[in-house]
Amino acid sequence: MTYTLEGRTGAWEIVCGLEIHAQVISKAKLFSGAATAFGAAPNTQVSFVDAAFPGMLPVLNRECVAQAIRTGLGLNAEINLRSRFDRKNYFYADLPAGYQISQYQHPIVGRGEVVIDLADGTSRRIGITRLHLEQDAGKSLHDQHPTKSYIDLNRAGVALMEIVSEPDIRSPEEAGAYIAKLRQILRYLGTCDGNMEEGSLRADVNVSVRRPGEMYRTRCEVKNVNSIRFVMQAVEAEARRQIEVWESGGEVQQETRLFDPSRGVTRPMRSKEHAHDYRYFPDPDLPPLELDPAWIEELRAKLPELPDAKAARFQRDYGLSAYDARVLVAERATADYYEAVAKGRDPKQAANWVMGDLFAALNRTGRSIADSPVPAASLGRLLDLIADDTISGRIAKQVFEEMVETGAEPAAIVEAKGLRQVKDSGAIDAAVAQVLAAHADKVAEYRSGKDKLFGFFVGQVMKAMAGKANPALVNEALKRALS
Amino acid sequence: MTAPTDFTIAEARAALAAKRISAKELTAAHLAAIERLKDLNAFITVTPERALADAAAADARIARGEARPLDGIPLAVKDLFCTSGIRTTAASRILGTFIPPYESTVSAKLWAAGAVCLGKTNLDEFAMGSSNTTSAFGNVVNPWRRRGDNRDLVPGGSSGGSAAAVAARLCLGATATDTGGSIRQPAAFTGTVGIKPTYGRCSRWGIVAFASSLDQAGPIARTVRDAAILLREMSGHDPKDSTSADAPVPDFEAAVGRGVAGLRIGVPREYRLDGMAPEIEALWQQGIAWLQEAGATIHDISLPHTRYALPTYYIVAPAEASSNLARYDGVRYGLRVEEGGDLDAMYEATRGAGFGAEVRRRILIGTYVLSAGYYDAYYLKAQKVRALIQRDFDEAYRSVDAILTPATPSSAFAIGEKQDDPVTMYLNDVFTVPANLAGLPGISVPAGLDASGLPLGLQVLGRAFDEETVFRVAAAIEAAAGFDALPQLRAA
Numbered sequence: 001m002t003y004t005l006e007g008r009t010g011a012w013e014i015v016c017g018l019e020i021h022a023q024v025i026s027k028a029k030l031f032s033g034a035a036t037a038f039g040a041a042p043n044t045q046v047s048f049v050d051a052a053f054p055g056m057l058p059v060l061n062r063e064c065v066a067q068a069i070r071t072g073l074g075l076n077a078e079i080n081l082r083s084r085f086d087r088k089n090y091f092y093a094d095l096p097a098g099y100q101i102s103q104y105q106h107p108i109v110g111r112g113e114v115v116i117d118l119a120d121g122t123s124r125r126i127g128i129t130r131l132h133l134e135q136d137a138g139k140s141l142h143d144q145h146p147t148k149s150y151i152d153l154n155r156a157g158v159a160l161m162e163i164v165s166e167p168d169i170r171s172p173e174e175a176g177a178y179i180a181k182l183r184q185i186l187r188y189l190g191t192c193d194g195n196m197e198e199g200s201l202r203a204d205v206n207v208s209v210r211r212p213g214e215m216y217r218t219r220c221e222v223k224n225v226n227s228i229r230f231v232m233q234a235v236e237a238e239a240r241r242q243i244e245v246w247e248s249g250g251e252v253q254q255e256t257r258l259f260d261p262s263r264g265v266t267r268p269m270r271s272k273e274h275a276h277d278y279r280y281f282p283d284p285d286l287p288p289l290e291l292d293p294a295w296i297e298e299l300r301a302k303l304p305e306l307p308d309a310k311a312a313r314f315q316r317d318y319g320l321s322a323y324d325a326r327v328l329v330a331e332r333a334t335a336d337y338y339e340a341v342a343k344g345r346d347p348k349q350a351a352n353w354v355m356g357d358l359f360a361a362l363n364r365t366g367r368s369i370a371d372s373p374v375p376a377a378s379l380g381r382l383l384d385l386i387a388d389d390t391i392s393g394r395i396a397k398q399v400f401e402e403m404v405e406t407g408a409e410p411a412a413i414v415e416a417k418g419l420r421q422v423k424d425s426g427a428i429d430a431a432v433a434q435v436l437a438a439h440a441d442k443v444a445e446y447r448s449g450k451d452k453l454f455g456f457f458v459g460q461v462m463k464a465m466a467g468k469a470n471p472a473l474v475n476e477a478l479k480r481a482l483s
Numbered sequence: 484m485t486a487p488t489d490f491t492i493a494e495a496r497a498a499l500a501a502k503r504i505s506a507k508e509l510t511a512a513h514l515a516a517i518e519r520l521k522d523l524n525a526f527i528t529v530t531p532e533r534a535l536a537d538a539a540a541a542d543a544r545i546a547r548g549e550a551r552p553l554d555g556i557p558l559a560v561k562d563l564f565c566t567s568g569i570r571t572t573a574a575s576r577i578l579g580t581f582i583p584p585y586e587s588t589v590s591a592k593l594w595a596a597g598a599v600c601l602g603k604t605n606l607d608e609f610a611m612g613s614s615n616t617t618s619a620f621g622n623v624v625n626p627w628r629r630r631g632d633n634r635d636l637v638p639g640g641s642s643g644g645s646a647a648a649v650a651a652r653l654c655l656g657a658t659a660t661d662t663g664g665s666i667r668q669p670a671a672f673t674g675t676v677g678i679k680p681t682y683g684r685c686s687r688w689g690i691v692a693f694a695s696s697l698d699q700a701g702p703i704a705r706t707v708r709d710a711a712i713l714l715r716e717m718s719g720h721d722p723k724d725s726t727s728a729d730a731p732v733p734d735f736e737a738a739v740g741r742g743v744a745g746l747r748i749g750v751p752r753e754y755r756l757d758g759m760a761p762e763i764e765a766l767w768q769q770g771i772a773w774l775q776e777a778g779a780t781i782h783d784i785s786l787p788h789t790r791y792a793l794p795t796y797y798i799v800a801p802a803e804a805s806s807n808l809a810r811y812d813g814v815r816y817g818l819r820v821e822e823g824g825d826l827d828a829m830y831e832a833t834r835g836a837g838f839g840a841e842v843r844r845r846i847l848i849g850t851y852v853l854s855a856g857y858y859d860a861y862y863l864k865a866q867k868v869r870a871l872i873q874r875d876f877d878e879a880y881r882s883v884d885a886i887l888t889p890a891t892p893s894s895a896f897a898i899g900e901k902q903d904d905p906v907t908m909y910l911n912d913v914f915t916v917p918a919n920l921a922g923l924p925g926i927s928v929p930a931g932l933d934a935s936g937l938p939l940g941l942q943v944l945g946r947a948f949d950e951e952t953v954f955r956v957a958a959a960i961e962a963a964a965g966f967d968a969l970p971q972l973r974a975a
Contacts, residue, residue, distance in 0.1 A: 285726065
């Protein structure tokens with residue numbers, strides 16, 4: 001079903017394309033050796049190149065190129081063997097050289113695609129137009145002094161990948177799913193940490209509306225939206241604004257806008273913020289970037305398994321549902337954790353433990369899977385204790401909580417707390433006899449046909465044995481005693 | 484005995500090795516000459532303490548028998564090369580107080596080879612000019628005068644301070660840069676030898692950029708051999724400059740004596756300009772005759788796109804300059820002028836006060852040719868023509884080994900003589916810009932005097948990375964010309 005918005009005069013379709021700026025994971029900047037760590041004290045990660053001192057020259061960081069190629073391969077995109085760096089000229093206080101080095105006409109990566117997963121279980125292909133490398137600018141701080149602006153150049157020169165999609169997105173949900181999927185792929189590849197709060201992933205949203213079946217109408221660009229939720233809200237808000245303009249007889253003007261999350265509306269940028277003639281031209285300090293096909297193949301061979309392929313394999317090899325597989329591959333660390341637990345064990349049981357008890361424990365403790373209080377190997381050993389009847393599933397939950405608390409190994413907890421399952425039929429028979437004696441009235445009711453009381457007796461026997469009795473043996477003993 | 488300031492580098496090297504003179508004496512003589520001839524305004528900054536310390540270190544190495552190739556040779560550095568701890572101005576108010584915390588690769592190589600740093604020479608602001616009259620630190624005076632005429636003449640530009648300092652014997656050699664002729668034209672105007680090597684031969688790292696795809700460092704010296712000695716030490720691959728060539732550096736000095744027997748010399752018919760001074764034409768013919776006598780063969784060649792070189796240059800160079808000079812914004816270093824108002828007001832005030840008229844003119848031209856709607860007609864077209872000019876040379880070098888042309892269309896002119904019209908001034912570069920556009924090596928070598936007694940130069944162009952042949956041909960001209968005239972203003 002096509003997603004539409006109802007206006008006063010009928011249905012409108014959204015046409016949306018996204019430009020994502022993804023900060024490349026690399027130790028050094030795109031054209032200088034300065035470090036890139038987030039959160040360093042202002043202006044402590046700045047080389048003379050980044051600060052555009054006289055006579056300084058850019059030298060391309062090969063690792064950033066490798067990251068762009070990996071990303072391109074992960075997006076099933078063409079890698080251009082020859083690309084070029086251009087200068088985008090404009091004056092701003094946090095742009096030291098007065099130009100940004102970018103790839104305007106000849107990007108390193110060409111057409112590709114991302115398959116997005118929607119809530120109704122369907123998938124859609126969103127085309128990628130291009131991916132190019134460029135420098136980030138520094139940061140202007142306007143709130144440090146009543147009349148002056150402060151400049152932090154730590155970010156100046158950090159490598160960004162600008163990933164431009166085709167105008168294939170048709171709803172806020174698809175826009176959100178696209179960013180989520182792209183972010184997931186980037187994180188799998190290890191080419192961008194996808195951290196939107198720290199600004200490692202930023203989105204410019206291009207939106208237009210049209211009557212179903214029409215050609216494209218004028219679009220507007222909503223700049224610098226910094227969360228998936230805001231992107232979805234911005235698409236909707238901007239589409240509704242444009243519908244209102246068209247329906248009241250106006251014409252949408254192509255312009256750059258900003259999303260105000262507190263009011264849920266977009267507003268035009270002040271003209272000074274964008275009215276530029278960037279005077280692009282090839283950067284004469286950098287020769288064209290020529291790639292060796294053998295290097296690309298080398299990078300391709302070392303690519304990790306990506307989420308879609310992994311989810312398919314989980315369904316095939318572990319018999320998981322599509323939903324479970326998708327949840328488990330959302331993060332590479334989760335998928336790795338799951339596989340470590342599932343290996344050689346019941347994969348469905350492993351999935352239930354990871355998605356159930358483990359996720360709950362992580363939520364509760366505010367930890368990520370990477371620093372889980374229970375390592376995958378320990379959870380695996382807990383499942384082994386269930387499998388060999390050392391403990392019951394119920395006791396296992398108790399042991400698991402203890403593991404979360406103390407970090408102890410499951411076997412040690414079982415021993416220390418005496419949780420080993422009782423399989424001695426004499427002890428069970430004694431407990432059964434004791435329970436039946438204590439509840440003679442209930443025994444009479446049971447015998448007169450109230451079958452449901454069987455569960456009550458099981459519970460009482462388990463309780464008498466502190467939960468450690470083997471449930472199957474308890475059932476047998478009770479049936480014998482009550483028959 | 485030769486005065487220390489009259490030594491060539493080769494002679495000084497021998498005298499130092501034989502301990503007939505110390506580096507300290509040699510340096511002191513040059514510092515005294517700089518002081519005595521300071522009215523030439525060849526230097527923006529003189530560094531006597533540094534020079535004497537360098538000389539003492541060189542003397543110590545020579546005494547230990549550990550002499551380096553340039554030990555004790557007093558040199559001057561164009562004030563476009565960043566020098567660590569020494570003010571570097573590009574002859575602009577906007578950088579008037581800038582002290583770089585780093586050393587350009589080329590100057591670092593010279594100091595590592597033992598050379599003595601005398602100071603920083605004057606130039607046209609940001610190397611934009613052909614007369615050294617656009618410097619914020621005042622014009623440089625050519626040490627040469629017309630016979631019977633006491634007017635100050637320009638030394639050419641932009642490396643006018645370096646050329647004047649070498650000609651007046653204030654240093655044994657100097658670094659320079661050449662974007663459209665800025666080494667070769669002042670060398671021709673001052674009776675010195677200046678070579679612009681192949682683009683990529685010398686690192687551009689640490690040299691204040693004018694037009695990145697054209698800028699090349701090179702030496703100015705008094706003999707072809709001296710230029711070869713200096714160029715060898717200045718050259719070499721630098722990983723910090725992505726356009727620097729990873730090519731071996733030959734022993735250029737060894738090429739100097741190799742002669743020209745069997746070399747094929749091209750004479751491009753398009754360099755014969757309408758209205759060219761008969762003396763220039765005569766000098767060119769003389770050069771042809773000398774090379775023939777020395778055993779070379781002469782070939783008429785065509786470089787059909789030559790007449791587009793100057794307009795192409797005056798699109799490409801300002802375009803790159805307009806972008807390269809955007810960093811001088813008053814935010815991080817250099818001049819800042821605040822007259823209230825916003826960031827744009829600060830930019831306007833700073834750049835308006837910091838840049839001189841010629842720099843502003845070129846920034847405007849460059850901004851214009853890159854603007855939306857004009858890019859294709861100007862910049863893109865210029866790039867296409869540039870490729871055709873390169874192809875002209877590729878074609879020519881199939882049948883010749885080097886090309887001989889005049890270095891400049893005239894001898895040095897008086898200050899103010901050509902300043903009424905920038906385009907007339909730009910014509911100074913007509914013979915030199917094609918080599919920059921094509922990235923090829925070119926040398927200017929003094930070949931004679933004009934009727935008023937001013938030096939004239941011939942230019943030899945070579946194949947990319949074949950400076951050796953350029954030096955061979957230049958040395959043959961030098962030997963045949965026997966140029967021994969001296970400027971009126973000089974040390975000793």
